[in-house]
Amino acid sequence: MERARGAGSGPNGDPRAGKPGAHLMAELEWVHNAIRHDLKVCESLAEAVASGAETGFVEARIEDLKNNSVLWRLRVSCLTYCRFVHLHHYNEDVNIFPALRRSNPGLAPVVDRLEADHRRVSELLDKIEAAARALALSDGTIERTRLSDALGDLGGYLLDHLAFEERAIAPTVLEWESWPGH
Numbered sequence: 001m002e003r004a005r006g007a008g009s010g011p012n013g014d015p016r017a018g019k020p021g022a023h024l025m026a027e028l029e030w031v032h033n034a035i036r037h038d039l040k041v042c043e044s045l046a047e048a049v050a051s052g053a054e055t056g057f058v059e060a061r062i063e064d065l066k067n068n069s070v071l072w073r074l075r076v077s078c079l080t081y082c083r084f085v086h087l088h089h090y091n092e093d094v095n096i097f098p099a100l101r102r103s104n105p106g107l108a109p110v111v112d113r114l115e116a117d118h119r120r121v122s123e124l125l126d127k128i129e130a131a132a133r134a135l136a137l138s139d140g141t142i143e144r145t146r147l148s149d150a151l152g153d154l155g156g157y158l159l160d161h162l163a164f165e166e167r168a169i170a171p172t173v174l175e176w177e178s179w180p181g182h
Helices: 020-050 055-068 078-103 105-137 141-173
Strands: none
Touching: 020 055, 020 078, 020 141, 078 105, 078 141, 105 141
């Protein structure tokens, strides 16, 4: 016999599904998945640039990103993509992480690591921004290599960070009865 779901229960009667924490985790995972997808596309494009891809090919891939990527449809370019990640991490730093520390003091070492990750990601994003600006000024092999290397460095680090963050904070966030700050 199927168990009746109460008000605020989610699929399979999970009482956490209706809580703000469940919505927050779903939103966090959506943003992280959009970042993952576009990062993979950008890395592939960077490899093509470093390999000397024809300008027409690069332009076509960028146009495809503009038309099909959630982030690029929002008029995101390489530089504003970096700003998007900066802003996402800033929001976590000032809203989510303090709430995690209050609601689960045992997560302090995890939050410390996440904050350190954010600082490292910020440094990597700054390198990408500088490399993209340099490439715009001088389309040479050195500039292409710097951008490709910077995107590669960010890719591995950021993907590991996103996976760790989701695993580490989900149990606590899913229990939240209200949004941080409310």
